[in-house]
Amino acid sequence: MDEMYRRVIGLIGEEKFNLIQEKTICIIGLGGVGGTLFETLFRSGFTHFVLIDFDVVEETNLNRQILFNRKDLGKEKVACAKNKALSINSNLDITIINEKINGSNINSLLDNYDIDFIVDAVDDIDAKKVIVKYSLQNNIDSICALGSANKFNSSLIEITSLDKTSEDPLARKLRNELRKEKIDISKINVAYTKEKVVVKNRKELNSTIFVPSTMGIMMGEFIFNHYSKN
DSSP, X not given: OTTXXXXXXXXXXXXXXXXXXXXXXXXXOOSHHHHHHHHHHHTTTOOEEEEEOOOBOOGGGTTTOTTOOGGGXXXXXXXXXXXXXXXXXXXXXXXXXXXXXXXXXXXXXXXTSOOSEEEEOOOOHHHHHHHHXXXXXXXXEEEEEOOOTTOOOGGGEEEEEGGGOOSOXXXXXXXXXXXXXXXXXXXXXXXXXXXXXXXXXXXXXXXXXXXXXXXXHXXXXXXHHHHHTO
């Protein structure tokens, strides 16, 4: 399997590569952002994963969610994601949890794992609050994906801290909710786009592959660099 990662090792060296292989990454949400992020990480040498999602694959997912194909329709996203990854590297260690994260279950779901990094790639604001608080309380590095729907311009995506975000309605909601609980939002890593919402459809979140997948790639790069450059 080292041959698969020979070019990664050539870039960062054996020591950093071995460090990456030891880390356990928890990804919550396997849609357009989380799915692409997951694929960037297992193709880059990360070996241990905890994947959490409660949803099944739908036909409307196929325009942008790179882990899935038509044979996956109606199946649990976590199971399909695991199968896709193992088809590329059969040595991966992947735990899957088919549940929706909330304040009542996050401790019971995550406390049993030695997690090094948590990725929040969900849409639900309450779940985001729960994930942020769990990460801070347990001193676990994390990054949160903010709104990528109803956007066109992937060049406006950046990674920063939550207190420095603008234009994103989801970021504004999260900032306000966390400030109410006296949480220091400058400590929260986020990926977001400065682009204003261009399609205001209240019934549906519209999206192509470009913005969510770019956000997923940038978040994956952030995690990769966190271990390979520090």
